Amino acid sequence: MRIQSSDFENECMLKSNPRGFRQWIIPSVAGSILVLMALCIFYLELQLEIERKSAREEIRFVKQRPEAAHVDCARLYLNDTEYMKELAKTRPALPSVSTIVLSCETIRNRFFPARNPDINFPVLHARIVFQDYEFLEEQLATNYASENVYCFSIDFKAPSIFHEQIHNLERCLPNVFVSRDDLEFDSAGHNQNEAHLNCMKTVLHRNWEYAILMQNHDVIIKTHGEITEILKIYGGANEIDVGQCPDHRCIESLEMNLGKLKLCPKSLNATETKKCESSNITWGKGAMQGMLSRAAVDYIFDEIDVVPLMKQMNDMGYGVDEQLYGSLQVTTEIRFPGAFHVKCRDNDSQSITRLTNTRPAFYGMKKRLRSVVNWITNSPDNDCPSGRQRHASCIFGIEDLPTLAAAKQVMANKILPNFDIAVTSCLSELLFNRTRDGPNIDRRFYENINKVRYHRDSSKPGFNIDEFKCEL
Ligand SMILES: *[C@@H]1O[C@H](CO)[C@@H](O)[C@H](O)[C@H]1NC(C)=O
Ligand SMILES: *[C@@H]1O[C@H](CO)[C@@H](O)[C@H](O)[C@H]1NC(C)=O
Ligand SMILES: *[C@@H]1O[C@H](CO)[C@@H](O)[C@H](O)[C@H]1NC(C)=O
Ligand SMILES: *[C@@H]1O[C@H](CO)[C@@H](O)[C@H](O)[C@H]1NC(C)=O
Ligand SMILES: *[C@@H]1O[C@H](CO)[C@@H](O)[C@H](O)[C@H]1NC(C)=O
16 A cells, blocks of 8 residues: 655654555555544644744734833833832933834835724824824824724924825825824914814815824823724713813903804704804813714814804913813803713813823912922922923823823823833833733723713703713
């Protein structure tokens, strides 16, 4: 009996017994060969399975930036304070001169396979930017899902190389868009609402369910899977931080009449329009960051005109971008989709948009003077976990990673790439692992947020706002 030889069979063939009787040996050898072949196939399958498994293991890890390759993120998330202290002595920073290769092929290699699988709930990430291309590209890759839409508005006065780099992303990736405008931003917030609106306008033709509004250095600390779970719980409610507007922000000389501000929706009938046009805006102060429902964004473009309100805010001094969404959100007459009620405005806003670590000392009477000096000088004399602050907000360092991992918020600020790149590097690893292991959010927490409950309850028949309780 001869067996056709092949690699696989050679490996497993036994020497056959040359002696013995034909009639006995043939069936017995044939039987043995069958058993051996079965064993061989089993063995090869096992080898293949081991190989497949190690391939799976490989994609279980995300590559760290070279500057942060020595950092053991898991130890940091376990709040190993000794290790933190050791690392903090020489914090890795993003190199000031970028050597990153920008051909579309290499860019696509950094983005695909996409870190986040599609889940049929596309989200728009709208970001206004002015610096740190490498940081931005890394954030984009970390948060990337093919179904999402990403738009950028670039500060007109950013260096031309930066403009080119961002436009290059638009060329290389199918779902990245750059708005064609030439606005100048500043840290007082001038033109930032306008820039976000331009950004959103460029992607109105695309399908997305919510828009996340961000600034250059906002870092997302939830996976696409987690964000979509949260937004599905929101179910059309806007995630907008809103509180009372301080008198120095919403000054008396500002126009408040909704008719003059052109904030009465077009689709109202004559009687309703008349009533709306004689009403005043209800001021709300919040942030320029937020998460707007698609219906709210469409409403801004189709039903009302926010330009007069933005214009008069832009003429003011500081934080001029923080009143637009807050005021739309709590002015009942505007009928903003996904809105909130002014009744709960002054209670804790329960905003989950952004985690910041603002130094309370700034507001305390006793330390006020020192704090003001700190604020202006960004003095290192402060009690931030990282020992660094800017404009009375702590700059997050590796010391904050356990807090960032446990946070309910969707993004964090301030995380600066020239201070401690290990923070974004480790966040990226955390998000990668969470995408791999599946989202795990505290649903009850999000379901019970006042604005979410309000949105759910107010659409039910017989809803009575007087009976609605604003809970902390
Ligand atoms: C991510 O997962 C890898 C592989 O399981 C593990 O080695 C690493 O410590 C994890 N990182 C974090 C931050 O949990
Ligand atoms: C306008 O709409 C209101 C509320 O929907 C309704 O009660 C009213 O009859 C309408 N008025 C006119 C003139 O259509
Ligand atoms: C609107 O605000 C102006 C200025 O504060 C005030 O004089 C006026 O009475 C207000 N109108 C209504 C309808 O509340
Ligand atoms: C980390 O450890 C420090 C020092 O023991 C402690 O003050 C801090 O609260 C811990 N942080 C977290 C998030 O557990
Ligand atoms: C706001 O919260 C406080 C508790 O701090 C509560 O007493 C008050 O009733 C709440 N306001 C509203 C309008 O529900």
